[in-house]
Amino acid sequence: MTDPKFEYLLRLGDNALVLSQQLGAWCGHGPALEEDLALTNVALDLLGQARMWLSYAGEVEGQGRDEDALAYLRDGGAFRNLLLVELPNGHYGDTVMRQFLFDAWHQHLLAGLGQSKDPRIAEIAQKAAKEVRYHVQRSAGLVIALGDGTELSHARMQASLEQLWPYTQEWFESDPVDAACADQGLAPAAPTLAAPWRASVEAVLARATLQMPTYVGHQRGGRQGVHTEHLGHLLAELQFVQRAYPGAQW
């Protein structure tokens, strides 16, 4: 097995990178100017976080790969992001629900990582946590506004929730990488985030008058590099310039 810390850092970096790319696709297409700005600003925060995680991943790996090499020159099977973040943007409500489910988890994860025994992980997490607190306030507010909105918006948000729900289970499953990092005190064990996440989600869904799905998820594999059909399309766009013009500089 490759170094668990390297693998874990890729997971963190790839979640942020892929979700950032997804949100960036809303630029110029948001339902209102304010939302357009918000989606792209959140994307920018996530991109900054991705850069910090991937830079560190490259250093830990020690093979001379920097953040750009890791972002632009890996194929889909080498990406370690959760499946949820690569799911299509869908309609605006889908994007909002995806964001909320992720933000609610992300803030609990970062709070745990802020206590990491690895000082570099701790400082990146503490920095990111401040940004994510703002993200989750916004996405939770939108879930409530749309869930407890019109009959149509309510129905759409309920449908979004049910469609995305099966993809949330893998976040809380342990695997050798996760267990190794938890044992070394580098990161909180994935299963420990389940209860706090569920409590956050439950509270917001209740105010949004949305029904929490009762079934558990069954879609898994992102952290191990087994992805949905959507990731390849996303990477084709993300990586095009570097693939077509290797070494091109901005």
Next chain:
Amino acid sequence: MNSALPSRAAHPPSVAVRASQEQLMGWLDQVMDPEVPVVSVVGLGIVREIRWHDGEDLPPGAKAPRLQVVVTPTYSGCPATEVIARSIREALQSHGIPDVEVTTRLSPAWTTDWMSPQAREALRAYSIAPPVGSAHAGIDGSQVVDIAGLLGAADRPAVPCPLCGSRRTRLLSQFGSTACKALYQCNSCLEPFDYFKPH
């Protein structure tokens, strides 16, 4: 910005050997945030340390004395970060310090609580409402938001209008023209304005 300005070429810089901390901070106080050009990097609170290096702690081949400026980023993805590092190097070089190294320090994470009173006043005069209250945003990062608890407009502190001073203002958009700002509108004078978010 071009570092080879004609006025500087006319007066070749002499090495300001070991300028004092006060002098250096004074020079850096002239380096403005490119996105909020009335607030300096010092006023913003992102300059964390200035250190002269000479002798043993210099990397091989580096000329003494070398000046290290430690800055902390505001937001992770803020595109101004790289411009700021370049501006700092150029400003100090123009004062005769050829070897300036700008390094980044993440911890403790930047907070708007570090903004100087002068910087806040400059923001207000520039029609940007400065952050209200302390960010209290737990720089240990261990706190999580009680998301069920703080969502209503009533929970947000009033942001006084930087133009007329009225406290009857409302949030238009949680994000504004840059990552660090939100967009508000004054219900009294009706002007929309930027609000520098507590962070």
